[in-house]
Amino acid sequence: MKYISTRGTDKNITAKEAISQGLASDGGLYVPETIPTLNQPLEALLKLPYPALAKAILQPYLNFSEDELTACVDKAYAPSRFTHPKIAPVTTPLENEDNIHFLELFHGPTLAFKDMALSILPHLLKTSAPTEELVILTATSGDTGKAALEAFCDIDNISIAVFYPEKGVSPIQKRQMVTQEGDNTHVFGVQGNFDDAQTGVKKIFSDPNLVKDMAQMGKSGKKFSSANSINIGRLLPQIVYYFYAYGQLVEKGSIQTGDPINFSVPTGNFGNILAGYYAKKMGLPIRKLICASNDNKVLYDFFQTGVYDRNREFHCTISPSMDILVSSNLERLLFHVTDAKSVRKMMEDLNTQGRFECQAKTPDFYGVHVTEAETRQAIFEAAQKGYIMDPHTAVAYYAGQRYIKETGDNTPQVVISTASPFKFAADVLDALKVSGEKCGDTEDDTAAIRILSENSGMPIPKAIAQLAQLPVRHTIVCSVDDMEKTIREQVL
Numbered sequence: 316m317k318y319i320s321t322r323g324t325d326k327n328i329t330a331k332e333a334i335s336q337g338l339a340s341d342g343g344l345y346v347p348e349t350i351p352t353l354n355q356p357l358e359a360l361l362k363l364p365y366p367a368l369a370k371a372i373l374q375p376y377l378n379f380s381e382d383e384l385t386a387c388v389d390k391a392y393a394p395s396r397f398t399h400p401k402i403a404p405v406t407t408p409l410e411n412e413d414n415i416h417f418l419e420l421f422h423g424p425t426l427a428f429k430d431m432a433l434s435i436l437p438h439l440l441k442t443s444a445p446t447e448e449l450v451i452l453t454a455t456s457g458d459t460g461k462a463a464l465e466a467f468c469d470i471d472n473i474s475i476a477v478f479y480p481e482k483g484v485s486p487i488q489k490r491q492m493v494t495q496e497g498d499n500t501h502v503f504g505v506q507g508n509f510d511d512a513q514t515g516v517k518k519i520f521s522d523p524n525l526v527k528d529m530a531q532m533g534k535s536g537k538k539f540s541s542a543n544s545i546n547i548g549r550l551l552p553q554i555v556y557y558f559y560a561y562g563q564l565v566e567k568g569s570i571q572t573g574d575p576i577n578f579s580v581p582t583g584n585f586g587n588i589l590a591g592y593y594a595k596k597m598g599l600p601i602r603k604l605i606c607a608s609n610d611n612k613v614l615y616d617f618f619q620t621g622v623y624d625r626n627r628e629f630h631c632t633i634s635p636s637m638d639i640l641v642s643s644n645l646e647r648l649l650f651h652v653t654d655a656k657s658v659r660k661m662m663e664d665l666n667t668q669g670r671f672e673c674q675a676k677t678p679d680f681y682g683v684h685v686t687e688a689e690t691r692q693a694i695f696e697a698a699q700k701g702y703i704m705d706p707h708t709a710v711a712y713y714a715g716q717r718y719i720k721e722t723g724d725n726t727p728q729v730v731i732s733t734a735s736p737f738k739f740a741a742d743v744l745d746a747l748k749v750s751g752e753k754c755g756d757t758e759d760d761t762a763a764i765r766i767l768s769e770n771s772g773m774p775i776p777k778a779i780a781q782l783a784q785l786p787v788r789h790t791i792v793c794s795v796d797d798m799e800k801t802i803r804e805q806v807l
């Protein structure tokens with residue numbers, strides 16, 4: 316499989332080159348030239364355990380040897396890294412709603428779905444560029460930072476630096492990051508918001524002096540790389556769990572092989588749901604991909620009108636990992652439904668006017684906007700029916716219900732569950748209308764977590780329970796202007 320840039324300049328790129336470079340030289344994203352179709356019957360694939368399925372799905376995309384791919388997959392999806400033996404289990408927990416299933420992607424080390432792809436990314440990178448000394452630079456609004464730190468911790472010849480907005484992450488998210496272990500990990504607070512941190516990181520990436528200086532460092536030079544979802548190495552591993560969910564529904568007898576299903580996906584950067592689109596194009600019987608947006612509903616508007624417009628107010632919601640106005644991975648979908656020339660024009664319009672228009676149809680997707688009140692209502696109602704969900708999952712659950720009402724389509728539905736409710740305990744409790752101690756304003760959410768556990772009967776996940784005992788290892792906070800200096804002094 317060869318890769319090309321969505322903007323058309325880079326062609327004939329190998330998977331290893333695409334993964335180690337991250338972004339294409341023309342500013343576009345790498346996509347496979349064609350989406351491969353299955354080379355074996357679906358039936359056979361569906362019986363495989365997660366690591367073997369991951370191997371089968373990834374193989375046509377990667378120019379890796381069999382041994383290389385096996386090693387990557389086995390390290391990433393080792394049972395010890397996940398707290399559930401199935402790694403990504405499907406549950407059908409709601410009373411009287413046998414048709415609504417949940418694919419739980421939060422049983423990894425950091426309790427959010429980012430673990431699914433970030434667990435394997437370091438190994439894909441290492442295999443793609445075995446001798447390079449890499450410095451992974453990431454700005455995070457919460458979940459990506461911790462998942463990347465955990466994934467790259469103690470990987471030889473790679474160091475990782477994460478910048479988070481000092482006042483823009485949840486108490487648990489901050490605590491998870493500042494207690495990160497590993498000699499090769501660095502975590503810095505930024506005096507600014509997520510956009511400031513993100514812009515600062517992009518500036519460091521393309522600073523010619525810094526890049527030149529780094530070429531002189533270490534044994535044969537150091538290079539920056541990225542752990543966010545512009546890297547194709549983060550997108551591809553996400554295709555796997557769509558197949559895996561389907562297989563579990565067949566195994567439970569909820570569907571038969573060949574029957575269509577729908578997925579409802581809580582969406583921010585459009586990475587998760589795009590992997591679902593790839594799964595569909597590969598041959599998985601998916602009828603609709605329901606794109607669930609919170610109040611930052613650029614994607615909902617786009618699927619309604621064909622106009623993408625980021626000129627709008629930014630909303631801070633209780634599903635912060637979806638608070639995003641520029642969904643980078645949409646560029647990949649645009650390429651698949653139009654061509655490089657059109658993508659160049661659309662991205663230029665986005666750059667200069669903050670908006671663009673796309674004429675092409677996108678019948679695989681159905682956009683739904685879910686308000687804050689509806690998100691809380693969804694958490695409350697699902698809890699009444701026996702399932703406690705986090706706010707991101709609640710957006711997708713509500714969107715799936717709205718989809719059924721609007722279309723009458725009762726196809727079995729899988730809601731993608733992207734985070735443990737314990738990660739957002741205070742907001743979950745608030746939605747559940749649990750009164751009692753004031754719990755939303757403690758340093759580290761300890762009270763909220765305890766009350767949530769007591770009320771739900773669910774044990775506190777170990778990754779959260781142990782946080783209070785871990786020493787704080789990362790205390791540096793810098794201004795946006797000092798980010799480069801911080802990297803030079805602390806990381807290189």
Ligand SMILES: *Cc1c(COP(=O)(O)O)cnc(C)c1O
Pocket residue numbers: 427428429458459544581582583584585586587588636637707733734
């Ligand atoms: C990142 C994230 C999302 C959004 O996923 P995208 O791939 O950015 O669309 C949803 N929920 C949680 C918990 C996340 O961490």
